[in-house]
């Protein structure tokens with residue numbers, strides 16, 4: 117979709133994922149376009165429910181906890197999700213992942229959702245450096261990361277296995293100071 121064709125009315129917002137979102141997450145993970153460039157193993161609704169029930173978003177602002185997920189909503193409807201894994205609170209490190217359900221892709225939604233989240237994370241948590249990785253074939257994901265200010269820092273050879281092939285990934289990162297500048 118060309119930018120001029122994008123619906124002007126998309127209202128993008130984020131809310132913490134809840135245990136009741138588990139079925140939606142399982143369905144989205146199974147969409148071919150969502151799994152095309154990343155190895156998303158099948159996970160049961162029960163496991164996702166337990167994982168979501170264990171997440172407390174207040175912990176993020178108290179430098180505790182290790183995994184947090186948000187639902188991206190478009191005009192109030194669930195459209196995709198973002199995952200943040202805090203890898204080291206002492207050094208302010210975390211990793212981001214994200215995906216949109218197929219009908220919501222190519223509408224400029226992910227950059228808007230990430231922009232809002234990064235503003236919040238760098239303003240209200242101790243995080244200083246956030247990393248993201250994508251398969252080198254995932255040009256859409258690399259584009260989105262660059263649009264919101266991530267810099268490509270390297271190429272991770274044979275980083276994961278995708279449909280029987282070892283796949284290189286790009287490593288991207290954004291610093292709190294990048295965001296300020």
Ligand SMILES: CC(C)(COP(=O)(O)OP(=O)(O)OC[C@H]1O[C@@H](n2cnc3c(N)ncnc32)[C@H](O)[C@@H]1OP(=O)(O)O)[C@@H](O)C(=O)NCCC(=O)NCCS
Nearest residue numbers: 149150214215216221222223224225226249250256257259
């Ligand atoms: C990758 C993804 C998050 C991009 O988010 P998005 O909101 O669709 O991105 P945008 O609409 O801002 O598009 C960014 C660029 O990628 C292109 N693009 C988006 N989705 C695409 C797709 N499925 N196939 C090919 N190109 C795509 C857009 O045309 C745009 O390019 P342009 O600026 O040259 O026009 C989204 O497509 C997605 O969820 N894909 C499946 C899951 C995934 O790969 N997650 C990331 C794992 S690292």
